[in-house]
Amino acid sequence: MKRRVVLLGAPGAGKGTQARLLAARQGLAHLSTGDLLRAAVAAGTPAGRAAKGHMDAGRLVPDDAVFGVLFERLDARTTAFVLDGFPRNMAQAAELDRRLAALRLPLEAVVDIDVPDARLVARLAGRRACPGCGRNYHVEALPPRKAGTCDDCGRALQQRDDDRPEVVTERLAVYHRQTEPLVAHYASRGLLARVNGDRDVEAVQRDLLACLQGAAAGAGRQA
Ligand code: AP5
Numbered sequence: 001m002k003r004r005v006v007l008l009g010a011p012g013a014g015k016g017t018q019a020r021l022l023a024a025r026q027g028l029a030h031l032s033t034g035d036l037l038r039a040a041v042a043a044g045t046p047a048g049r050a051a052k053g054h055m056d057a058g059r060l061v062p063d064d065a066v067f068g069v070l071f072e073r074l075d076a077r078t079t080a081f082v083l084d085g086f087p088r089n090m091a092q093a094a095e096l097d098r099r100l101a102a103l104r105l106p107l108e109a110v111v112d113i114d115v116p117d118a119r120l121v122a123r124l125a126g127r128r129a130c131p132g133c134g135r136n137y138h139v140e141a142l143p144p145r146k147a148g149t150c151d152d153c154g155r156a157l158q159q160r161d162d163d164r165p166e167v168v169t170e171r172l173a174v175y176h177r178q179t180e181p182l183v184a185h186y187a188s189r190g191l192l193a194r195v196n197g198d199r200d201v202e203a204v205q206r207d208l209l210a211c212l213q214g215a216a217a218g219a220g221r222q223a
Contacts (some may be wrong), residue, residue, distance in 0.1 A: 002108035003080035004100075006087070008182060009113035011171040012120035012127070014197050014204060016136055018113065019084035019203050022212075029073075032084040035134050036069040037061055039074060058162055059169030060178060065090055076103050089178045093185060110186040111211050112198035113204065117172055123167050128157035131181045142201065 005014045005028070017030060023030035039045060040048030051061040057197040059068075069088055084181045100106055106209035115123075126139040130150035136146050137157060144151050162171065186192040197204050 001028065001209075002214070004105060005081070005212060006083045006096075006110040006186075007106060007113060008110060008179070008186075009197060010115065010117070010120055010175045010179075011168065012123040013113040014117045014201070015084045015113060015124075016134075017142075017201055018197075018208055019082045020203055021201070022082050022208060023134045026209075026212075027080065029078050029081040030068060030084065031073055031078075031081055032085070032134075033070055033086040033088075034084070036073070037066070037110055044143045055162055056167070058089055058167040058174060060174060063089075063095070066092065067095060071099055074099065074103075076105070079105060085181060090181065090185065093182055100201055106189060109193065109212055110182075110190060110191045111208055112183050112194045113208075114194055115197040119198055120166075120172065121168060125165070127160065127163055129160055130155050131158055142172065 004027070007019055009015045016034070019030050019032065020147075022028060034099060037048070037051045041052045041055065042048070047065045050065040054061045066086065066088075074081065075183070082095075087096050096107070123141070126137060126141065128137045128144075129149070130137075132150060132151060132153040132155035134143075135150055135152055137150075144157065148157050149155070150157060161167075183192065194209060195204055195207040
């Protein structure tokens with residue numbers, strides 16, 4: 001199985017949901033730049049202070065701040081990982097290649113989770129996240145057992161500030177302009193597979209796993 005993986009996809013496509021499952025079940029490190037940046041904001045670190053205004057506005061955080069929070073977690077011991085939310089532009093993809101080449105841990109697969117924009121807006125409007133463990137829920141599609149409370153750690157669920165409708169519009173525009181070109185970039189390198197993310201969570205996970213196991217059949221499509 002391919003064990004050094006990037007998940008691409010628009011905001012709300014399910015990168016975090018799928019990455020968390022994959023990491024837990026396959027023993028991969030889950031590296032989410034969104035989670036790392038939110039932790040930096042909460043801790044008031046210099047990277048967090050640099051990031052906050054950009055995140056609140058739905059823009060990409062400057063590359064140097066993102067590299068700082070990510071690459072202190074990615075070292076030679078991190079031999080198997082799923083990257084969620086990184087890279088997000090061509091400069092980040094180039095830096096990732098440089099760092100992984102230096103560690104002799106080349107990327108093995110990039111999977112694009114494909115969901116139509118109209119579905120994404122509904123997903124983000126209904127998302128609730130646990131401030132303790134980071135698990136995501138959806139008020140209708142994936143509700144917790146007890147309303148408003150995390151199944152895993154019992155904390156009160158919160159709505160993310162950047163899930164307000166006007167910020168979601170900007171995040172989707174930024175995705176299409178800056179991140180979507182990475183799909184063609186990784187396809188040209190023979191690393192890309194695509195899964196249809198507009199199905200239930202376990203069906204998407206099955207296809208994702210099939211892609212990583214190199215299965216040609218199933219709904220996972222090699223691009
Ligand atoms: P980040 O946290 O990475 O946000 P994002 O990419 O916009 O992605 P999301 O977390 O919104 O969505 P997701 O795809 O993880 O979906 P999820 O699984 O949660 O980044 C936030 C900000 O940080 C950025 O805007 C930027 O400012 C900054 N940032 C981060 N990385 C950066 C970088 N590399 N460079 C620069 N800046 C960076 O699911 C969404 C909802 O749908 C949930 O409610 C979930 O329960 C539900 N759901 C999931 N799957 C399904 C399904 N199959 N069916 C029904 N509902 C589902």
